[in-house]
Amino acid sequence: MAVDVRQVTVRYGSTLVLDGIDLRIPEGAAVALVGENGSGKSTLLRCVTGLQEPSAGDISVFGTAPGCGATFWRHVATTVESPSWYQGLTVREHLDLVRVVNGGDPGDGHIDELCVTLGLIGLCDSLPSTLSSGQRQRFLLAATLVRPSRLLVLDEPEQRLDTRIKGAIAAHLRMYVQAGGTLVMASHDDGFRAGVGAGEVVLTRPEV
Numbered sequence: 341m342a343v344d345v346r347q348v349t350v351r352y353g354s355t356l357v358l359d360g361i362d363l364r365i366p367e368g369a370a371v372a373l374v375g376e377n378g379s380g381k382s383t384l385l386r387c388v389t390g391l392q393e394p395s396a397g398d399i400s401v402f403g404t405a406p407g408c409g410a411t412f413w414r415h416v417a418t419t420v421e422s423p424s425w426y427q428g429l430t431v432r433e434h435l436d437l438v439r440v441v442n443g444g445d446p447g448d449g450h451i452d453e454l455c456v457t458l459g460l461i462g463l464c465d466s467l468p469s470t471l472s473s474g475q476r477q478r479f480l481l482a483a484t485l486v487r488p489s490r491l492l493v494l495d496e497p498e499q500r501l502d503t504r505i506k507g508a509i510a511a512h513l514r515m516y517v518q519a520g521g522t523l524v525m526a527s528h529d530d531g532f533r534a535g536v537g538a539g540e541v542v543l544t545r546p547e548v
């Protein structure tokens with residue numbers, strides 16, 4: 341099992357956000373968390389990456405506790421944490437850097453292909469701080485997808501993307517899953533989820 345969530349409960353103070361959630365995602369599957377604003381999708385994704393501790397319950401990712409050391413992060417790529425970048429490095433330099441530190445070859449065509457998919461070709465020499473919010477989202481996705489991974493944890497990857505890029509990234513994620521990768525994401529976009537081929541898991545706000 342790639343992701344195994346058992347009876348996970350999250351409270352913020354006296355507010356119950358997730359109440360005994362179970363979720364199992366086998367390797368090579370794509371799951372989209374859906375549900376109204378505030379239903380706990382981002383909270384659950386943070387728990388799956390280990391960036392947040394549930395108040396109760398257990399989570400394992402590839403058989404180990406999430407967030408556990410460098411080995412975990414070699415398998416898992418995510419857009420859940422706040423984006424950051426190095427001042428003075430261009431979009432392309434960031435992508436090269438991420439590819440190199442993950443043992444890849446920046447010249448093998450993978451980055452070029454991603455830049456085409458995400459419409460970043462004309463922005464390779466730009467500094468991330470000068471990008472629009474949609475361009476920044478594309479850059480963040482590229483920096484996440486350029487890493488080799490077995491599990492992608494994405495929080496509303498379609499957010500702020502124009503229609504063409506949305507379709508291209510959906511196709512890219514579908515191929516990632518067809519090649520054996522596992523995807524869990526939050527999404528408010530029916531068409532995008534269908535493009536990815538992701539199964540739906542509906543979260544509802546717990547009764548209080």
Ligand SMILES: Nc1ncnc2c1ncn2[C@@H]1O[C@H](COP(=O)(O)OP(=O)(O)OP(=O)(O)O)[C@@H](O)[C@H]1O
Pocket residue numbers: 352357375376377378379380381382383384526
């Ligand atoms: N750090 C926090 N402290 C207190 N409450 C929080 C915190 N983070 C989230 N919440 C609350 O937890 C609930 C779930 O938030 P979460 O962001 O997980 O929902 P979501 O389903 O991802 O929403 P959206 O569709 O708007 O992105 C909300 O009521 C939110 O106000």
